[in-house]
Amino acid sequence: MPIKNRFAEMLPEITGWRHHLHENPELLYEVRETAAFVADRLREFGVDEVVEGVGQTGVVGIIRGRGASVRAIGLRADMDALPIHEATGLPYASKVAGKMHACGHDGHTAMLLGAAKYLAETRNFDGTVVLIFQPAEEGGAGAKAMIDDGLFERFPVNEVYGIHNAPGIPIGTFVTRPGPLQASSDEFEIIVTGKGGHAAEPHRAIDTTLVAAHILIALHSIVSRNVDPLKRVVLTVGTFSTDSAASNIIPDEARMEGTVRTLDPEYRQLAEARIRQVAEHTAAAFGAQAKVIWHPGYPVTVNDPDGAARAVDAARAVALNVIDDADPIMPSEDFSYMLEKVPGAYVFMGNGDSAMYHHPKYVFDDEAIPFGCSFFAELVERRLPTA
Numbered sequence: 456m457p458i459k460n461r462f463a464e465m466l467p468e469i470t471g472w473r474h475h476l477h478e479n480p481e482l483l484y485e486v487r488e489t490a491a492f493v494a495d496r497l498r499e500f501g502v503d504e505v506v507e508g509v510g511q512t513g514v515v516g517i518i519r520g521r522g523a524s525v526r527a528i529g530l531r532a533d534m535d536a537l538p539i540h541e542a543t544g545l546p547y548a549s550k551v552a553g554k555m556h557a558c559g560h561d562g563h564t565a566m567l568l569g570a571a572k573y574l575a576e577t578r579n580f581d582g583t584v585v586l587i588f589q590p591a592e593e594g595g596a597g598a599k600a601m602i603d604d605g606l607f608e609r610f611p612v613n614e615v616y617g618i619h620n621a622p623g624i625p626i627g628t629f630v631t632r633p634g635p636l637q638a639s640s641d642e643f644e645i646i647v648t649g650k651g652g653h654a655a656e657p658h659r660a661i662d663t664t665l666v667a668a669h670i671l672i673a674l675h676s677i678v679s680r681n682v683d684p685l686k687r688v689v690l691t692v693g694t695f696s697t698d699s700a701a702s703n704i705i706p707d708e709a710r711m712e713g714t715v716r717t718l719d720p721e722y723r724q725l726a727e728a729r730i731r732q733v734a735e736h737t738a739a740a741f742g743a744q745a746k747v748i749w750h751p752g753y754p755v756t757v758n759d760p761d762g763a764a765r766a767v768d769a770a771r772a773v774a775l776n777v778i779d780d781a782d783p784i785m786p787s788e789d790f791s792y793m794l795e796k797v798p799g800a801y802v803f804m805g806n807g808d809s810a811m812y813h814h815p816k817y818v819f820d821d822e823a824i825p826f827g828c829s830f831f832a833e834l835v836e837r838r839l840p841t842a
């Protein structure tokens with residue numbers, strides 16, 4: 456096994472932390488118990504500094520190596536769970552009805568704690584390791600909250616890395632790529648206002664449903680007609696409703712909500728501009744009005760090419776298999792905010808044949824833990840070598 460042997464020894468302890476976190480899931484910024492657990496462990500390991508309350512409930516740990524290097528590397532884990540009712544039947548299943556670690560962030564936190572314990576023990580590096588435990592990855596932009604709270608000014612790093620487990624990829628396999636890895640995720644609402652009336656007298660009304668239907672169809676011309684066919688953009692309208700309660704009423708108002716995902720940051724602006732044009736002008740053509748509300752979400756997750764190469768080198772030293780030119784995926788990830796500020800990389804780590812994440816039967820596979828810990832430790836020892 457190419458993993459660092461120390462982590463094989465530590466596996467029962469790290470698994471114990473993971474199961475404790477799994478039993479006690481917390482959502483978004485309310486990860487207070489989780490953050491306190493993380494901070495307590497870090498102090499126990501003799502980490503040099505532990506700072507709580509960064510970006511509300513984030514935790515930062517600092518480990519200084521040997522020597523006088525001023526270089527620093529950031530390692531990030533997310534701590535929050537999901538509002539899902541667990542259905543795994545595991546002995547350590549969630550004790551909180553309706554909340555579950557269904558994305559494996561308990562595993563990410565436990566792996567970074569394992570790496571922290573090893574690095575605090577061995578200090579076989581020259582420079583500083585900044586351990587970043589963030590809240591609110593699942594839609595709350597916790598990474599952005601930590602950055603806005605001065606994360607990288609207070610704890611400067613030259614590079615930053617993170618891991619996400621990946622169901623469907625074998626244990627011991629790491630997967631990444633240079634450039635865009637995960638899509639941006641923006642949402643929009645369109646409110647169409649016509650003139651309600653009797654269904655049998657449409658000439659006295661402006662049929663809001665018909666107008667909204669034309670807008671919906673026209674929106675689907677944006678990806679097919681405005682986007683370079685070699686680029687990747689998804690536009691989906693997920694809800695469509697009117698304020699009519701019966702088949703014989705022409706409604707006053709129709710609403711739709713949708714999402715735009717892309718791997719090319721410039722298409723976020725284009726999509727917003729075109730959605731506004733299409734909705735407003737299509738409505739005007741029928742004598743109706745459309746209002747577009749744009750909700751910007753997570754940016755594209757872009758791996759620095761050098762950062763991705765370094766992550767691949769470290770992974771090759773500890774993993775069973777490494778894929779360095781994976782296809783990007785369209786779900787989004789708020790580690791993107793950190794990669795906008797500091798070069799580095801995000802990598803996927805195989806989680807075997809578990810159910811997909813965000814599913815009530817998803818299971819983080821503890822066999823993957825030594826690989827994740829070894830990857831973090833190997834990265835530090837390679838990027839901050841002792842003389």
Ligand code: NI
Pocket residue numbers: 558559560592619
């Ligand atoms: Ni996740």
